[in-house]
Amino acid sequence: MSAVWTHFKICDDDRSKAECKLCTTKVSRGGKESTSFNTSNLIKHLRTHHNPEYTEFAKANAKPQQPTLTQVLEKREKMSRENPRVVKITEALTHFIALDDQPLSVVENVGFRQLLSTLEPRYEIPSRPYITDVMVPKVFDEVKKHVRNLVNEVSALSFTTDIWTSSVCPMSLLSLTAQWIDEEFVRHQVTLHAKSFRGSHTSQTIAGAFDSMLQTWDIPKTSVHVVLRDNARNMIKAMSDAELPSLPCTAHTLQLVVHEGILSQRSVADAVAVGRKIVGHFKHSALANSRLEDIQLEINQPAKRLLQDVQTRWNSTFYMIQSLIEQKRPLGIFVSEHGLPDTLTAHQWILLEKVLSVLGPFKELTRKVSSSDAMAADVIPAVTVLHRFLTRETNEDHGIKAMKGTLAAAVRKRFADVEENPLYSIATLLDPRYKNLFFSNTTIAANAKEMLKLELLRLPGEADKQEDDDLNEPPSRKPRSDQPTSSLDSIFDEIASASVGRAAVGSNVQLDTYLGEAAISREDKPLQYWMVNKVRFPTRRPDTFQHLALVLTVKGCSAQCHTL
Known part of the structure; x- marks a missing residue:
């Protein structure tokens, strides 16, 4: 039906005419017989008497014009x-290649070129050298400029680093990853370097590389809160030579x-x-593996492969033993x-089962x-809970007491000074999940509290501040809805x-008020707590607790001390 009937209707008393809805004029449809009806008169009436409506009608019925030869060639x-x-x-x-770790050769792949050609036939896919020499450096410069602006606006940064060998080529790499907290107590993380590290890995060489990396990003050493590194002697001495505060990786220490x-x-090693x-x-x-899968299916067990371990990662040994026992x-x-x-002999099977039960909490x-989201604040509580687990006697300890005792001695040796380290102690106190509850004794907890007070006094404007703030009532403790999922959770x-019912005592009202409140649930976010409660602990310097909370950004436990 023609669009002109939008403005007309057939007359009820005479079907040879149509009435205009706009002016009620009756217009002939072209004759008396239905075979001669047409819309020419209706369109003519609309063009003569109702030009706006005719213009709208004409646009709706405009026929597509045949493209010119020039237009066809342009397409x-x-x-x-x-x-x-x-x-x-x-x-x-370029972003697709960089963000998804795609090879630069993807622009030469037939399927990928067909895809882009289908999406946009007029787009000429750039060559691999153009992506390598022009686009990647351009994107790198843009990202580097953005990251530089971010890190230069932060007063304190925490770092993680590691040296490792690439699995695809014979070269060593040195990484440097920065973390910090913004004004909204949101933690950020960015990898600044993953560069080739040639030559001997002496402490002097590593220290020089760190000086160079920090200078590249215009980061003064006074802004370095702490560097997380492994337990290698050359790395420990390098941080000392570079005059940078550092902490060992907790996962490495557990190893x-x-x-x-x-x-x-x-006996265990054998x-x-x-x-x-x-x-x-x-x-x-492949034949032996296929036969093992057939046996698994025959006895109604799911077909699973045995897991190979990496000797430098103890947890991979745990998973290998677990797969063997399964x-x-x-x-x-x-x-x-x-x-x-x-x-394996019968005795060795029993021994591996005991090893598995003892190493479960370590895993x-x-x-x-x-x-x-691991933090330095997690280290002291983890050590305390682990030591209590290893020294607590239970009915299930038959045959593994000696193992637990040996492990407890190793924990005491490797983490002997963790509670004396100000970075760990202050981080634990400032974490509302832990506060002063997880220190091994009250004396150490009191020493940690004094460390925190000294840190407060070092901040500008805090030494002369009067303890007369009008504090709000502490919030009620959030009940824990989740049940413990392991023996460690119960500890x-x-x-x-x-922490329930502990009174606030001491000279520092704000600190004692904070420590006197019940600890929040371990499932809650400590940085979110400080974001919500920073107004409850007023100070002369508004960002005092935010400054101190930077100790929580120490990612104390990255498995390899680097992020790529």
């Missing part, structure tokens, strides 16, 4: 590199504890070596039918302190419950 012609749309697509392509406490014992040999057999033999029955059948280069803590809750 087939590639857009110039300076075209705004081309610039935008090329930038998005040393486990190796000294259990994995270095002759059992683990046999297990490693068994896993290696299936890893290097497949104990299929392995027994496999040995009886096909044989293995080595087998749990390693996972927690290696998470992306955490047991220690934290000691």
Whole structure:
């Protein structure tokens, strides 16, 4: 039906005419017979008497014009590199390569080129050298400028670093990652360097590399809150030579504890070596692995591969032992039918099961302190809870008391001075989940409190401040809705419950008020707590607690001390 009928309707008393809805004029439809009806008169009436409506009608019925030859050729012609749309697509392509770790050769892949050609036929895909030599440096400069502005606006930064060997080429890499808290108590993290590190890894060379990296970003050493590094002697001395405060990676320290406490014992080491040999057999033999899967399916077990460990990562050894114990029955059948280069004795199976039960809490803590939101404040509570677990006797300790005792001694040795370190102590006090509840005794807790008071006095304007602030009532403690999920969780809750009903005493009203309140749940966010409660602890300097809360940004437990 023609669009002109929007403005007309057929007359009820005479179907040969149509009435205009705009002026009620009756217009002939072209004759008396239905075969002669048309809309010419209606359109003519609309054009003569109602020009705006006719214009609207004409636009709605406009026929598409045939494109000219020039227009057809323009659609087939590639857009110039300076075209705004081309610039935008090329930038998005570069971001795609950088953000998703795509190889630069992706621009030469047939399927990828077909995809872009379908999405925009007029876009000419740039060559790999153009992406490498022009676009990547351009994006790098833009990101570097943005990151430089961010870090230069921060008064204190925490860093993580590590030296490791690339798995794809024979070269060593040195990383440097920065973390900080903004005014909204949101933690930020950015990788500043992952550069080739040639030559001997002496402390002098490492210290020189750090000086160079900090100078590259115009970061003064006075802004370096702390550097998280591994336990290697050259790295420890390098931080001392560079005059940078540093802390050891907790995950690395736990690695040393486990190796000294259990994995270095002759009987355990022998059992683990046999297990490693068994896993290696299936890893290097597709036929043996296929036969093991058939046995698993025959006894209604899910087909799972045995996990190979990495000797420098104790938790990978834990997962290897766990996979062996899970497949104990299929392995027994496999040995009886096909044989293995080595087998575990009954005594070794029992020994590995005991090792697994003792190392369970270590695995749990390693996972927690290696998470992306781990903080320096988590270290002292983790050590306290772990030591209490190892020294507490239970009915399930039969046959593993000696192991637990050895591990407890290794924990005491490796973490002997953790509570005396001001960075760890102050971080723990300032974490509302822990406060002064997780120190080994009241004397150490009191010493940590004095460290925090001295830190407060060092801040500008705090030494002369009067303790006459009008404090609000402390909020009621948020009930914990989640039940403990492990033995370590129950110990955490047991220690934290000691905060209920504690009175605030002492000369520093704000600090004692804070410490006197019940600890928040471990599932809550400590930085969010400070964001909400900073107005409850007024100081002459508004960002005092924000300044002190920077100690919470120390990512005390990255598994490899670097982020890539």
